[in-house]
Amino acid sequence: MRYTDGYFISLKVKAAFFVTLLIITSTSSLLFLSLNQLEQQFKTTQITKKERLVDDFTNLLEQSFSQLGLIAEQIAITRKNSKNEDQFKLILERLWEDLEYISDISSIHFYNNKQAKPINSYGETNNTSLNELAAKAIKSGHPENTILCHSFCNLVTAIPFMTDNDIQATVITKPLSDVIFALANLNQVSVALTSEQKQEGLNNRSLTEWRLNVLFTTDMNKTYAILNQVSERFSIDSLNKGAIEWHADDGNFLINMLPSTEKYESQHRLIILDNITKYQATIKDHKIQAFIIISISAFFFATLSFLLTRSPISKLQQLIIQYAEIAKHEFTNARKGIPFKRSFFPDELDILFKKTIDLVDELDVLNHDLSEKNHALHHQAMHDELTELGNRNSFINQIKSTISLSKKQHSLWALVFIDLDNFKVINDNFGHDTGDQVLKNIACRLVKCLHKTDVVSRLGGDEFTLILRNMNKPEDIIKVMDKLFNILQEPMTLADKEIKMSCSAGILLSSENITNYHDALKAADIAMYEAKKSGRNCYKLFNDRMYHNSQKSFMIQHEFTSSLENNEFYLHLQPQVIIATGKLIGFEALIRWKHHELGMVYPDHFIPILEESDKIVQLGRWVATNALAQLAELSVHEKGLRMAINISPRQLHDETFIPLLLQLCELHQLKTEQVEIELTEGILVDNIEFAKLWMDEVIGYGFHLAIDDFGTGYSSLSYLSNLPFHTVKLDRSFITPLTDSDSDRDLLEAIIYMVKKMKCEVVAEGIEESSQYNILAKMNCHIAQGYLIQRPVEIKDLHPLLVQYAKTQCWPTIAHLTNDKSNE
Ligand code: C2E
Ligand code: CA
Ligand code: CA
Numbered sequence: 001m002r003y004t005d006g007y008f009i010s011l012k013v014k015a016a017f018f019v020t021l022l023i024i025t026s027t028s029s030l031l032f033l034s035l036n037q038l039e040q041q042f043k044t045t046q047i048t049k050k051e052r053l054v055d056d057f058t059n060l061l062e063q064s065f066s067q068l069g070l071i072a073e074q075i076a077i078t079r080k081n082s083k084n085e086d087q088f089k090l091i092l093e094r095l096w097e098d099l100e101y102i103s104d105i106s107s108i109h110f111y112n113n114k115q116a117k118p119i120n121s122y123g124e125t126n127n128t129s130l131n132e133l134a135a136k137a138i139k140s141g142h143p144e145n146t147i148l149c150h151s152f153c154n155l156v157t158a159i160p161f162m163t164d165n166d167i168q169a170t171v172i173t174k175p176l177s178d179v180i181f182a183l184a185n186l187n188q189v190s191v192a193l194t195s196e197q198k199q200e201g202l203n204n205r206s207l208t209e210w211r212l213n214v215l216f217t218t219d220m221n222k223t224y225a226i227l228n229q230v231s232e233r234f235s236i237d238s239l240n241k242g243a244i245e246w247h248a249d250d251g252n253f254l255i256n257m258l259p260s261t262e263k264y265e266s267q268h269r270l271i272i273l274d275n276i277t278k279y280q281a282t283i284k285d286h287k288i289q290a291f292i293i294i295s296i297s298a299f300f301f302a303t304l305s306f307l308l309t310r311s312p313i314s315k316l317q318q319l320i321i322q323y324a325e326i327a328k329h330e331f332t333n334a335r336k337g338i339p340f341k342r343s344f345f346p347d348e349l350d351i352l353f354k355k356t357i358d359l360v361d362e363l364d365v366l367n368h369d370l371s372e373k374n375h376a377l378h379h380q381a382m383h384d385e386l387t388e389l390g391n392r393n394s395f396i397n398q399i400k401s402t403i404s405l406s407k408k409q410h411s412l413w414a415l416v417f418i419d420l421d422n423f424k425v426i427n428d429n430f431g432h433d434t435g436d437q438v439l440k441n442i443a444c445r446l447v448k449c450l451h452k453t454d455v456v457s458r459l460g461g462d463e464f465t466l467i468l469r470n471m472n473k474p475e476d477i478i479k480v481m482d483k484l485f486n487i488l489q490e491p492m493t494l495a496d497k498e499i500k501m502s503c504s505a506g507i508l509l510s511s512e513n514i515t516n517y518h519d520a521l522k523a524a525d526i527a528m529y530e531a532k533k534s535g536r537n538c539y540k541l542f543n544d545r546m547y548h549n550s551q552k553s554f555m556i557q558h559e560f561t562s563s564l565e566n567n568e569f570y571l572h573l574q575p576q577v578i579i580a581t582g583k584l585i586g587f588e589a590l591i592r593w594k595h596h597e598l599g600m601v602y603p604d605h606f607i608p609i610l611e612e613s614d615k616i617v618q619l620g621r622w623v624a625t626n627a628l629a630q631l632a633e634l635s636v637h638e639k640g641l642r643m644a645i646n647i648s649p650r651q652l653h654d655e656t657f658i659p660l661l662l663q664l665c666e667l668h669q670l671k672t673e674q675v676e677i678e679l680t681e682g683i684l685v686d687n688i689e690f691a692k693l694w695m696d697e698v699i700g701y702g703f704h705l706a707i708d709d710f711g712t713g714y715s716s717l718s719y720l721s722n723l724p725f726h727t728v729k730l731d732r733s734f735i736t737p738l739t740d741s742d743s744d745r746d747l748l749e750a751i752i753y754m755v756k757k758m759k760c761e762v763v764a765e766g767i768e769e770s771s772q773y774n775i776l777a778k779m780n781c782h783i784a785q786g787y788l789i790q791r792p793v794e795i796k797d798l799h800p801l802l803v804q805y806a807k808t809q810c811w812p813t814i815a816h817l818t819n820d821k822s823n824e
Contacts, residue, residue, distance in 0.1 A: 016302040023298040072159035190273040192217040207231040251277035331364040387443035395457035417524035420462035504531035505539035572792035582810035582818040586642025589627035632668035637802035644676040672702035732766025
């Protein structure tokens with residue numbers, strides 16, 4: 001069973017391991033202590049044994065000497081009790097054999113004070129040392145004891161005794177080996193008698209390294225062999241300092257040297273070999289037993305702890321598995337799996353299980369709350385509160401999944417971007433509550449109109465998006481959109497008012513080029529914008545041209561400022577002349593943009609784009625400044641000429657524009673009437689009241705006002721009749737088709753007549769043919785402007801023309817036409 005992600009060691013194993021470790025270390029230390037104790041005990045035993053050996057040896061010597069003393073006394077008594085020397089000799093000869101065999105006496109000697117040699121001897125031992133000892137005893141009158149070594153080492157005692165007429169001495173000898181054997185037997189050791197000097201007549205064996213000679217051993221061959229080996233390995237000093245432990249093939253020995261028995265003799269030392277093989281075997285047995293006991297008890301306790309911890313640990317393991325369940329929010333499973341049983345004697349584990357169950361209960365509740373809140377939050381994050389439609393987030397999710405699905409299934413889908421037309425007006429006029437109701441109503445209509453698989457979202461404000469899925473063919477979109485537009489346009493009654501809404505929509509049809517939601521939304525937005533531009537209340541299908549236009553628009557907006565700073569803008573001037581006489585009235589200033597990379601960009605392209613932002617205001621001020629400067633420059637040729645400048649709707653709201661014009665007039669010493677401002681009908685229609693106020697102000701300063709492009713828009717003279725202006729400029733579309741056809745001419749003639757009636761000048765734009773010029777002349781149109789008279793040119797090209805003009809006061813290119821006319 002897996003209940004952990006990684007490597008682990010069970011507590012059972014750890015407990016068994018630590019118990020084993022504990023048992024081994026504790027028992028080993030105990031064993032070490034006890035062995036140490038044994039060793040210590042052994043050492044003390046050895047020391048006492050050594051002391052005992054010394055004592056025993058001394059005692060044995062004492063005993064032997066006192067035995068010899070007693071024998072001497074008995075002999076002395078026997079001597080006294082004998083009637084004569086012969087009888088004594090007889091008794092002694094009998095007694096000698098007993099002494100030799102029973103008491104181990106090696107020799108008896110009798111001395112008197114007259115002779116240095118013994119007067120009588122039994123046994124073999126005889127040398128000068130005995131004689132000296134006898135003489136010493138006779139002289140002192142006290143017994144003398146000593147050890148003498150000659151052929152063998154002997155205990156020698158000399159006892160003085162009184163006879164009838166002089167002092168005599170009895171000397172008795174006994175082999176030292178007897179005492180040493182007794183010592184060895186008594187203490188169960190082997191003994192070697194050594195001497196620093198080589199002893200004449202003795203069977204010496206030498207220990208060269210120690211400078212010792214072995215005179216006698218209780219076990220001649222073995223002891224000497226061992227000592228010989230030991231002497232080669234250890235120095236005599238180590239033997240003097242303490243015991244040497246020696247492991248021989250046939251056993252282990254402890255070797256000691258006894259201190260010399262100075263009382264009798266100092267040259268001879270006893271070396272003791274104590275066989276400790278048995279003792280060491282005991283120690284070894286002890287160790288083996290201890291090892292067995294330690295192993296058994298370690299095994300026993302390890303097993304015991306393993307078994308004791310098995311059950312609680314397997315419960316813990318079960319609990320660990322349940323934690324995984326808890327992590328997966330499987331609370332019911334976890335609760336079932338926790339090994340909890342109510343117990344009368346609860347322990348820590350029971351408490352742990354109980355607490356875990358409590359925790360699971362709490363987590364369960366928390367989880368429930370959390371998922372509810374999550375759900376609510378998700379709803380909030382994905383829904384538009386007002387319309388209950390999906391919001392931008394939800395839309396993004398949906399379009400993303402639509403795109404990725406269509407990549408796999410190659411399905412056809414469409415994204416529709418809808419923006420209500422003039423929704424601001426509803427808010428401004430009826431209030432925001434009504435605005436909200438309109439949005440709700442629209443949302444309802446959208447949902448009703450579409451399939452369940454389609455997605456309707458509100459991006460914000462009055463912007464909605466639709467994702468139409470599962471379309472069969474691209475043409476289907478047209479049907480859907482037509483149906484949608486019909487439903488949306490149905491009037492709605494809100495707060496007793498009837499409101500009619502329209503909208504503009506951009507459509508993106510799925511294509512392989514669209515790979516992300518961002519591009520999709522942008523494309524639909526561009527198409528919607530195109531719909532707005534082409535008069536609203538319509539839908540447009542996105543195409544590549546729109547994309548390029550929007551790219552261009554972006555580029556133009558982006559490049560404008562730097563181009564203005566880099567003098568990439570300049571002016572063309574186009575003359576206006578009086579048709580009847582060819583006299584120059586003035587010029588129209590037309591803006592030109594030569595971009596350093598893109599080349600020539602035409603005003604019809606960039607003006608509408610700049611008009612979307614305040615950049616047009618900036619450009620308008622630049623045009624005014626430069627156009628009036630150029631007019632001043634041209635005044636050297638002709639005084640009182642006019643400069644017409646075009647302005648865009650936003651410029652009406654530029655409060656600095658009129659003051660700028662006034663300033664420029666003052667600067668260049670121009671009259672305000674020399675400045676003509678051209679306004680299109682569109683400007684006026686958007687906010688007629690404001691436009692009228694503005695026009696009144698401008699006229700008040702004495703500026704000229706012209707209605708430009710007349711005939712392209714509303715073309716209603718009655719509409720214009722309430723407004724103040726000086727000039728009407730007939731759009732080129734009136735002039736181009738100008739033929740001799742009666743209907744065209746009649747309309748134009750009527751317009752010219754009416755304008756004149758309003759006491760305004762009429763300017764005909766776009767005259768390219770002399771026929772057009774002539775017809776207009778016949779119609780008594782005032783002023784002409786067009787390629788026929790002069791293409792718009794830079795000021796430098798105007799200078800020579802003006803020089804020429806000064807001579808005739810008739811614009812050179814139309815001199816022949818005016819002449820024709822005057823000839824008629
Ligand atoms: P617009 O005000 O109607 O200007 C007259 C346009 O007709 C000019 O085009 C001019 O070059 C052109 N034109 C003049 N005579 C003829 C002709 O005989 N035949 C033909 N086919 N065209 C002729 P342009 O310069 O391309 O200007 C286009 C429009 O850009 C202008 O129309 C005007 O609405 C706008 N515009 C030009 N300059 C400015 C400016 O400084 N400010 C503003 N706001 N708009 C300007
Ligand atoms: Ca114009
Ligand atoms: Ca025009």
